[in-house]
Amino acid sequence: xxxxxxxxRYKITEKSQAVAFWCDPISGHATLYWYRQILGQGPELLxxxxxxxxxxxxxxxxxxxxxxxxxxxxxxxxxxxxxxGDSAMYLCASSFGRVQETQYFGPGTRLLVL
Amino acid sequence: xxxxxxxxxxxxxxxxxxxxxxxNYSYSGSPELFWYVQYSRQRLQLLLxxxxxxxxxxxxADLNKGETSFHLKKPFAQEEDSAMYYCALVIQGAQKLVxxxxxxxxxxx
Numbered sequence: 001x002x003x004x005x006x007x008x009r010y011k012i013t014e015k016s017q018a019v020a021f022w023c024d025p026i027s028g029h030a031t032l033y034w035y036r037q038i039l040g041q042g043p044e045l046l047x048x049x050x051x052x053x054x055x056x057x058x059x060x061x062x063x064x065x066x067x068x069x070x071x072x073x074x075x076x077x078x079x080x081x082x083x084x085g086d087s088a089m090y091l092c093a094s095s096f097g098r099v100q101e102t103q104y105f106g107p108g109t110r111l112l113v114l
Numbered sequence: 115x116x117x118x119x120x121x122x123x124x125x126x127x128x129x130x131x132x133x134x135x136x137x138n139y140s141y142s143g144s145p146e147l148f149w150y151v152q153y154s155r156q157r158l159q160l161l162l163x164x165x166x167x168x169x170x171x172x173x174x175a176d177l178n179k180g181e182t183s184f185h186l187k188k189p190f191a192q193e194e195d196s197a198m199y200y201c202a203l204v205i206q207g208a209q210k211l212v213x214x215x216x217x218x219x220x221x222x223x
Contacts, residue, residue, distance in 0.1 A: 003157075004157075033211075040123070040215070041215050041216070042118075042200050042202075042213030042214050042215050042216050043158070043200070043213050044213070045210050045211065045212075048209075048210060055209060056208055056209070056210050058208075091158065093158075098209065099204055099209045099210055099211055100146055100204055102160045103160070103211065104159075105157045105158040105159065106157065107157055108157075
């Protein structure tokens with residue numbers, strides 16, 4: 001069964017360093033989502049792509065975060081510079097089309113900023 | 115404000131007992147609601163959606179617009195139901211999903 005892939009699974013970095021996360025959605029899924037999940041809270045949408053276009057990035061801290069999905073397939077989320085408060089689980093999900101459809105989640109990348 | 119509230123962070127019940135996980139929402143439009151579940155060491159996955167009106171793994175959820183609730187219920191809990199449960203609401207205009215804070219359900223033997 002096809003799954004969403006994410007790497008790395010864990011990342012430890014020092015504040016002010018740059019980090020990057022990668023996501024490969026299920027083949028054929030047009031919509032890709034990046035969520036941040038702080039311990040004890042639910043996932044919060046950072047950015048949503050429809051193919052290669054950004055649909056929503058209203059909660060993305062654009063001074064330090066960037067996301068791209070250049071060919072409308074896999075995606076990269078970058079943080080530069082990382083801050084202590086960025087420590088969280090970063091989840092990628094994909095769906096075939098609209099947000100009402102089932103979202104399939106990756107295993108996540110756990111980031112720890114020291 | 116458009117939000118989802120799950121008032122219980124933790125819920126513990128005995129095997130065979132009924133389970134109800136509470137979810138309340140605040141939304142001005144016509145709500146579309148989901149329950150997602152994360153079992154230990156597994157990915158977050160869809161459990162059920164209100165428009166399907168189906169029972170998954172014995173769980174059901176009824177949308178109550180008057181009480182703005184979408185509680186998840188199961189008449190007889192099983193140990194394998196232990197997991198983290200998230201209620202989620204579609205924000206139609208923004209076309210995005212908003213999650214509640216989650217409830218950790220523990221089924222005691």
